[in-house]
Amino acid sequence: MTYETLNYIVDDAIATIILNRPQRMNALTKIMEAELRSAVEAAGRDENIRAIILTGAGRAFCAGMDMDELEVLPPEDIQAEQWMRPYDMNRRADYQTRYSYFPAAPKPVISAINGAAAGLGLIMALYSDFRIASDKAVFATAFAKRGLIAEHGIAWMLPRIIGHANATDLLLTSRKIDATEALSMGLVNRVVSADLLMDTARQLARQLSDEVSPRSVRTMKKQLWEAPFQSLGESVTQANTEMVMSLQSEDFKEGIAHFVERRPARFTGC
Missing domain, CATH: 3.90.226.10 (2-enoyl-CoA Hydratase; Chain A, domain 1)
Known part of the structure; x- marks a missing residue:
């Protein structure tokens, strides 16, 4: 550009x-x-x-x-x-x-x-x-x-x-x-x-x-910046919802796989 x-x-x-x-x-x-x-x-x-x-x-x-x-x-x-x-x-x-x-x-x-x-x-x-x-x-x-x-x-x-x-x-x-x-x-x-x-x-x-999931970074950045507007209960509720989605993500599967296989991560952000 x-x-x-x-x-x-x-x-x-x-x-x-x-x-x-x-x-x-x-x-x-x-x-x-x-x-x-x-x-x-x-x-x-x-x-x-x-x-x-x-x-x-x-x-x-x-x-x-x-x-x-x-x-x-x-x-x-x-x-x-x-x-x-x-x-x-x-x-x-x-x-x-x-x-x-x-x-x-x-x-x-x-x-x-x-x-x-x-x-x-x-x-x-x-x-x-x-x-x-x-x-x-x-x-x-x-x-x-x-x-x-x-x-x-x-x-x-x-x-x-x-x-x-x-x-x-x-x-x-x-x-x-x-x-x-x-x-x-x-x-x-x-x-x-x-x-x-x-x-x-x-x-x-x-x-x-290279080392961390872009999906995790994206979600945690949003959590961090929204937390000042939330109660503890609201923050926990949001985290629980996000956790369900993260456990179904490709980056979660890769996070486990690269650890078990002892190799560099290949996260996609999905």
């Missing part, structure tokens, strides 16, 4: 999406925003893809909204229907809004955070399933310093990841934190040296692609 503001690369079963406006620290424009959603949705639909990596070109992951566009952004744009459409009716509408559509993708999304992740860049990382940070990465909510508020569900998401006290700190002060502090808060899964970032992300993507 060809895009104006990002690169979309498929290698074996891994789709790598690279935000490609390095001269602007990969700040989001409306074009990039539309292209990013298109790329994530395309990877989600592609049966040959089993994992998605998101990263940035140059020294930044994503520095937030491009200031030239933010300055003239019409207030009503935030609720424009084009940004809020669902694309998969089997996924909660909560996760198909303007920047929360990553959870609706049936493939795991890995954010490889190579540099600054601020504002909307931080939001994209939070909605990913894995966050691997370079030791050069820095993080900031930035909204309070722009006279804005906690946008796009970050007030719901951030406390669930790093706790209420840390979320309050980052949102109200808008202070920058480095990768070490982000790791201590639980904001990222791991921190690696800059030269190992993409290799580490690809190693994780390769593990998700």
Whole structure:
């Protein structure tokens, strides 16, 4: 696929999406925003893809909204229907809004955070399933310093990841934190040296692609993202229903077979 503001690369079963406006620290424009959603949705639909990596070109992951566009952004744009459409009716509408559509993708999304992740860049990382940070990465909510508020569900998401006290700190002060502090808060899964970032992300993507059932990953991702809306009883009921279907799946048969036969798995996702 060809895009104006990002690169979309498929290698074996891994789709790598690279935000490609390095001269602007990969700040989001409306074009990039539309292209990013298109790329994530395309990877989600592609049966040959089993994992998605998101990263940035140059020294930044994503520095937030491009200031030239933010300055003239019409207030009503935030609720424009084009940004809020669902694309998969089997996924909660909560996760198909303007920047929360990553959870609706049936493939795991890995954010490889190579540099600054601020504002909307931080939001994209939070909605990913894995966050691997370079030791050069820095993080900031930035909204309070722009006279804005906690946008796009970050007030719901951030406390669930790093706790209420840390979320309050980052949102109200808008202070920058480095990768070490982000790791201590639980904001990222791991921190690696800059030269190992993409290799580490690809190693994780390769593990998700080769070693585990894509059907299991798809179902468990849905369970994890829906659990905050459920009671324990509802979660158990959903799990019981899914368990019956998994026991009848081809991937379950293969999961037993490759273990008994002591060979690499050949999961199909069915």
